[in-house]
Amino acid sequence: MNTYQTKTHSKEETMALGSTLAALLEPNDVITLEGDLGVGKTAFTKGIAKGLNISRMVTSPTFTIVKQYQGTLSLNHMDAYRLEHSEEDIGFDEYFTNGGVSVIEWAQFIEDYLPPDRLAVEISYVDEYTRSLVFKPIGNHFVNVIMELRK
Numbered sequence: 001m002n003t004y005q006t007k008t009h010s011k012e013e014t015m016a017l018g019s020t021l022a023a024l025l026e027p028n029d030v031i032t033l034e035g036d037l038g039v040g041k042t043a044f045t046k047g048i049a050k051g052l053n054i055s056r057m058v059t060s061p062t063f064t065i066v067k068q069y070q071g072t073l074s075l076n077h078m079d080a081y082r083l084e085h086s087e088e089d090i091g092f093d094e095y096f097t098n099g100g101v102s103v104i105e106w107a108q109f110i111e112d113y114l115p116p117d118r119l120a121v122e123i124s125y126v127d128e129y130t131r132s133l134v135f136k137p138i139g140n141h142f143v144n145v146i147m148e149l150r151k
Contacts, residue, residue, distance in 0.1 A: 004135040018047020032107035035123035074100030081106040
């Protein structure tokens, strides 16, 4: 698998990396984010939103499950944490095919609903400010995205 690993040293760097990734995304792309509470999943998503020219404040959708934002491409920001042990399908396919970009925090809880092509991003703590981000492309499109992100 053609993974890419990098580190960021601040919240701002994590957001900037998300913004850089956004420029490489296409309609119906799905990004899954894994990592401990507070590691920077929402900060990374805020960066993606900035890169998609979304002006609204992006906040975690923990209690609403899905928040949508309009920009160059729409952003479907999902938090599947509360769906653990749930069999409820909230119409994921509609979000994944609405022409926007879907970013899913805690995606392991909805694994059965995820599309076959996606970019998995694992964020982990290195220290108080430093984060390790590992990008794992699932599907040829995302292999190309990773190659561009490395440049």
